[in-house]
Amino acid sequence: MAENAQNQLKERLDPYMAIIAPLAMILMIAAFMGIAEPTRYFRLSNLNIILLEAALYMPMAMAMTFVITQRGIDLSIGSVAALTSIIMAFLIKQYGFPDWAAVSIAICLGGLLGLINGLIITKFRVPDLIGTLAMDLVYRGLALVLAKGLVLARFPDLITDIGRGRLEWFLPIPVTIGILAFIVGFVLLKRTHFGRYSIAIGSSPEAAELTGIAVDRYKLHAYILMGTMAALAGVMLAGKLNAVQATSAPYFNLHVIAAVVVGGTSLFGGRASLLGSFAGVLLLSMMINALVTLRIEFFWQSVGSGVVIITSVALFTWLQKKDRDGGGGLFAAFATPENIKIVKLSGGLLALLIALLALGHFLSGAPVASG
Amino acid sequence: MAAREPIISMRGVSKRFGGVTALQDVDLDAYPGEVLAIVGDNGAGKSTLIKILTGVYRATGGTIEMDGEILSMNSHSEAIARGIDAVYQTLALADHLDPASNMFLGSELTKSFLGFPLLDNKRMREESERVLFDRLGVRLPNMDAPTESLSGGQRQAVAIARAVYHSDLRVLVMDEPTAALGPQETARTLKLIEVLREQGLAIVLISHSLDDVFAVSDRIQVMRRGRCVGIVKTAESSTQEVLGLIVGVTEDA
Numbered sequence: 001m002a003e004n005a006q007n008q009l010k011e012r013l014d015p016y017m018a019i020i021a022p023l024a025m026i027l028m029i030a031a032f033m034g035i036a037e038p039t040r041y042f043r044l045s046n047l048n049i050i051l052l053e054a055a056l057y058m059p060m061a062m063a064m065t066f067v068i069t070q071r072g073i074d075l076s077i078g079s080v081a082a083l084t085s086i087i088m089a090f091l092i093k094q095y096g097f098p099d100w101a102a103v104s105i106a107i108c109l110g111g112l113l114g115l116i117n118g119l120i121i122t123k124f125r126v127p128d129l130i131g132t133l134a135m136d137l138v139y140r141g142l143a144l145v146l147a148k149g150l151v152l153a154r155f156p157d158l159i160t161d162i163g164r165g166r167l168e169w170f171l172p173i174p175v176t177i178g179i180l181a182f183i184v185g186f187v188l189l190k191r192t193h194f195g196r197y198s199i200a201i202g203s204s205p206e207a208a209e210l211t212g213i214a215v216d217r218y219k220l221h222a223y224i225l226m227g228t229m230a231a232l233a234g235v236m237l238a239g240k241l242n243a244v245q246a247t248s249a250p251y252f253n254l255h256v257i258a259a260v261v262v263g264g265t266s267l268f269g270g271r272a273s274l275l276g277s278f279a280g281v282l283l284l285s286m287m288i289n290a291l292v293t294l295r296i297e298f299f300w301q302s303v304g305s306g307v308v309i310i311t312s313v314a315l316f317t318w319l320q321k322k323d324r325d326g327g328g329g330l331f332a333a334f335a336t337p338e339n340i341k342i343v344k345l346s347g348g349l350l351a352l353l354i355a356l357l358a359l360g361h362f363l364s365g366a367p368v369a370s371g
Numbered sequence: 372m373a374a375r376e377p378i379i380s381m382r383g384v385s386k387r388f389g390g391v392t393a394l395q396d397v398d399l400d401a402y403p404g405e406v407l408a409i410v411g412d413n414g415a416g417k418s419t420l421i422k423i424l425t426g427v428y429r430a431t432g433g434t435i436e437m438d439g440e441i442l443s444m445n446s447h448s449e450a451i452a453r454g455i456d457a458v459y460q461t462l463a464l465a466d467h468l469d470p471a472s473n474m475f476l477g478s479e480l481t482k483s484f485l486g487f488p489l490l491d492n493k494r495m496r497e498e499s500e501r502v503l504f505d506r507l508g509v510r511l512p513n514m515d516a517p518t519e520s521l522s523g524g525q526r527q528a529v530a531i532a533r534a535v536y537h538s539d540l541r542v543l544v545m546d547e548p549t550a551a552l553g554p555q556e557t558a559r560t561l562k563l564i565e566v567l568r569e570q571g572l573a574i575v576l577i578s579h580s581l582d583d584v585f586a587v588s589d590r591i592q593v594m595r596r597g598r599c600v601g602i603v604k605t606a607e608s609s610t611q612e613v614l615g616l617i618v619g620v621t622e623d624a
Contacts, residue, residue, distance in 0.1 A: 187489075190490070190492070191489040191490050191492070192487075192488075192489060192490060193479060193481075193488075193490070196468070196472060196476075196479060196490060199465060199467055199468055199472075200465040200468060200472075200476055202467070203465035203466050203467040203468060204463070204464065204465045204466060206461060206463065207461070207462075207463040207464055207465050207476070208465065208476075210459060210461075210463040211463055211476045211477035211533075212447070212448055212477045212478075213476070213477055270465065270466065270467035271467055
């Protein structure tokens with residue numbers, strides 16, 4: 001009886017699971033910062049910084065949600081953003097293009113680079129992970145070839161407005177763009193063939209093929225959307241910093257994938273959560289900002305992001321596993337013969353490490369200055 | 372029943388894959404309101420035969436006639452347009468989508484919004500509820516839940532509903548519909564097949580389970596090594612006879 005009620009509750013909660021997890025983490029961060037640094041963290045100007053940071057990733061997180069839902073991945077988005085914004089900067093600075101033309105060209109070019117990614121994956125049958133990783137090197141290399149070590153700075157108002165402007169009595173322009181992107185994404189997901197087929201392709205590629213869906217074409221669409229949004233983010237970043245260089249946006253790919261995965265979109269395909277991606281973007285920005293506010297060294301950000309990704313993916317996997325085999329408690333699941341062997345192996349490895357440390361310590365001489 | 376004209380008649384159909392002959396000189400007749408079971412060992416040519424019937428493969432030789440007119444189909448979608456569809460063993464369902472989305476997968480209903488075609492989810496949902504209930508007598512407990520949460524029989528119903536939604540469907544091929552089902556679900560699926568037969572469809576049923584075949588079919592066509600080795604009326608035959616035809620003892624002994 002109690003189990004039945006629990007199942008019913010679970011069934012009712014299930015569609016919202018994706019949003020509950022990142023929301024819980026957001027609340028945890030908010031609560032923690034509320035105790036640790038309430039005045040500096042919740043200052044209006046700081047909230048503005050968090051939103052601006054999040055806005056940059058919103059269009060990309062929207063597009064990445066579709067790519068991942070189709071069981072794909074795109075690791076090249078940082079380089080796409082860098083290459084397209086470098087070209088935009090050159091068009092303005094060196095060739096005197098009008099600002100609106102340069103921005104539109106950059107965004108179209110992003111679509112083209114996404115198309116190339118998609119063609120490599122669908123036509124040459126290169127696995128998406130390898131294909132986009134290689135293209136990441138290619139696009140980054142081209143950006144470096146074009147810009148050398150130059151930093152191109154001081155752009156027309158249009159671009160700085162896109163990056164950090166503010167609508168009168170309303171949200172900052174980049175936040176508006178980000179939210180608009182998610183609204184468009186929502187319509188795409190719920191109301192178009194592209195969205196419906198993205199889920200079908202990720203859920204069961206065989207079923208998609210058998211029902212006559214042009215699987216390759218819809219994959220191309222997703223990568224084109226991804227490239228376009230990456231280029232848009234490139235323009236936004238250029239405007240935000242009012243500067244562009246070939247090495248900008250190095251961690252776009254991991255940050256965006258993290259946000260999407262934290263939001264409950266399944267890496268195994270078929271499960272899309274745009275609302276979750278939105279919350280995921282906010283969560284990562286809040287976390288990074290919290291680390292900065294706490295004056296924790298910059299390099300810990302990387303550690304933090306990694307921990308958040310692992311925690312949430314493991315949590316989602318665990319939740320799904322439980323409803324498949326009914327669950328038998330954490331300890332019952334842990335005490336299998338196989339796991340005991342793994343514990344022994346890890347224990348042995350740790351013992352070896354400790355023994356080596358001890359040996360080194362006993363045989364150590366006076367410290368030698370390096371260099 | 373013999374007085375009626377067949378919807379489909381395949382004559383002298385052969386299929387070779389390179390040097391391998393998968394089908395040789397096979398005939399098949401499907402009548403409206405009749406369940407034709409095709410049985411045979413693995414590799415007997417059942418799947419090849421129905422793939423030719425549903426337009427997935429093209430025959431190397433022989434003809435397919437529909438209402439006395441010769442058909443030449445180049446793809447599965449042409450077969451669907453002619454009123455021939457199949458429910459696959461894997462059901463071809465996307466587990467994360469709801470039943471209505473699955474029913475209309477690949478042929479969604481749309482409405483125009485400022486010239487853009489947008490999916491008409493409300494109408495698709497109403498239509499699938501209607502088709503499931505009116506044609507199959509099935510009412511799903513929850514139309515919003517993903518298809519993966521449905522039982523095997525309910526999933527089968529969704530896959531069949533997808534095929535019968537086309538009102539001009541006349542021939543339905545079912546490939547091992549009961550292979551993955553428990554006894555209760557099997558009974559329910561056989562019931563669905565009977566319901567569809569009452570509606571005048573010609574049903575071609577591929578199955579390994581002779582129990583199911585005898586429970587629901589009108590005629591049984593036995594395949595062995597790419598040839599048709601016998602067609603029997605279910606009512607006048609026995610499991611023993613059909614088994615003998617499948618393994619070939621009655622001839623060889």
